[in-house]
Amino acid sequence: MDTSEDLPNSNGNEYPGASGSKTNQKAGSNDFVRKLFKILEDGQYTEIAKWSDDGDSFVVLDTNAFTTQILPQHFKHSNFSSFVRQLNKYDFHKIKRTTEEKQNSQYGEHSWEFKHPHFKIHDEEQLDNIKRKSALQKKIMLDENTVLVKNQNGFDNGQLDSTTEMLLNNTVTKSKFHQMKRRVEFLEKEVTYLKNENYELKLGYQKSQSRYNTLLENLIATKEFSNVLVTNFNVLINSLTSQGLEFPATLTFNATMPTTNSIKPVGSPQMSSAVPTLPAKRSSQIESGPPSTTPQMILDHPILRPGFHVLLVEDDSICIQLCSKFLMKYGCTVEVVTDGLSAISTLEKFRYDLVLMDIVMPNLDGATATSIVRSFDNHTPIIAMTGNIEDQDLVTYLQHGMNDILAKPFTKDDLHSMLIRYLRNRVPLCEQREESQSKEAPTPPLPHDTDVSSLIREEPLTKKQHV
Incomplete structure (x- = not known):
């Protein structure tokens, strides 16, 4: 439909309105343009289309009339949009105007003005x-090793436009x-493996550190x-020596006090907050006297006084079941509760010597529950029990008020070590x-002298005679 204007009729005659020798000579190349030029030059449709005042462009005053009267008789276009597309193919450009210019235009607000540098009056x-x-068509075929740019004349290996180059x-x-x-994919698998290995190493390191402590x-x-x-043995030797017994000089020993301050647990900068240092105070049981256990028993299980009350959350x-069995x-x-x-x-109603707090629980997690407990209780040790031991997790637990x-998974020795760490000096x-109750109980008053004498008088006579 759009290209039919450039071709002559089957009998060789020209289309209506395209007469003259010059038109016959130039027909076939731009017949559409020449017919339009002829219509404007004849001036028979000046109320519909005409040259502009300067003659450098032409104006379509009424697009509806142009579509109904001019197009059916001189062109094979069914609508005005098709006619405009044909003009664009010959490089005609519509002159754009602002809304104010359209309202003040001498050709009317709905007029269309087209211009071409070589399309002028007379x-x-x-x-x-x-x-x-020319209908230049570029087709880019991207394959593994092939790029094809094609137009109507064949292949073009010349300069490509910016989009193609990009x-x-x-x-x-x-x-x-x-x-x-x-x-x-390989790097993702390797990263996942390293993360798992790092987690296992951290878990093993923490267990080894706890066992070392x-x-x-x-x-x-x-x-x-x-x-x-040794101290008691020296006291015994001195006592026996003072009573006249003689002992070899080699049986005298000098007891030395342990220097706990010079020995510190090993800890990394990342895990130092999770593993507190050992207390330097001596056990109250050792201060009061030698225990009944042997050194080998102390080495296996340090002394823990019975009677501690633990809250297991x-x-x-x-x-x-396991924790209760170990604790008993x-x-x-x-005492067991199942949520935060x-x-x-x-904890608001009762006091406990130690709290073992799980982290992931229904209703309220352990870290949040600890932060609330710390608002009214800053003395009870609260130990977190969790498998999440990343550095950031450990910092979070300690910031919420947990002690350790x-x-x-932990063993009974790990649990015993934690109990010893926080209860051995309590x-x-x-x-x-x-x-406190025994101190508050009133003591009975001492008997008065008169009471004593009355007791003596009331003593049976037989007893007095016997004395």
Whole structure:
């Protein structure tokens, strides 16, 4: 439909309105333009289309009339839009106006004005310079190693436009893409493996560090026990010597006190907050006298006074059974709650020597529950029981008020080490309450002299005679 204006009729005659020898000579190349020029030059449709005042462009005054009267008779276009597209193919450009210019235009607000540098009034010779634009079609086929640019005349290996150059500069081959994809997948697997290995190493490191601290505490307790034995042995020798018994000089020993301050647990900068240093104070039991256990028993299980009351906050039934069994084995009494809200309400009513707090629980997690408990209780040790021991997790637990972390899964020795660390220098709360009650109990008054004499008088006579 759009290109039919450039072809002559089947009988060789011209289309209506296209007469004259010059038109016959130039027909076939730009017949559409020449017919339009002829219509404007004849001036028979000046109320519909005409030259502009300067003659450098033409104006369509009424597009509806142009469509109904001019197009059916002189052109094979069914609508005005098709006619405009045909003009664009010959490089005609519509002159754009602003809204204000359209309202003030002498040709009318709805007029269309078109311009071409070689399409001017009374200048038919310039029509030879108006050519239909070649339908250049570029087709880019990107394959692994092939780029094809094609137009109507064949292949063009000349200069490419900016869009094509950008595509070519940012295009990789299919083989390279798959190679990079395999490389990324390999790196992702390696990163996942390293993360898992790092987690296992951290867990193993924390367990080893806890066992080292336990062993160090056991060694210190053993040395203190040995010093007490040596001191008592020297006292015994001195006592027997003062009574006349003689002993070889080699049986005299000098007891040395342990230097706990010079021995420190090993800890990394990342884990130092999770593993507190050993206390330098001596056990109250060792200060009071030598225990009844042997040094080998102390090395295996440091002394823990019975009677400590522990609150176990845990929702896993298996963990509750194991922890309760271990705690009762070490002489502790246990009370169990299964979520953070219950732990808060229980700690508001009762006091405990130690709290073992799980992190992931229903209703309220352990870290949040600890931060709430710390608002009214800053003295009770709270130990976190969790398998999440990343550096950031450990910092979070300690910031919420927890004293230490017991990494899951843990052994009974790990639990015993934690109990020794926080309860070895403490007196059970039950004993503290008994002592306070005994101090508050009133003592009976001493008997008066008259009471004593009356007692003597009331003593049976037989007893007096016997005395």
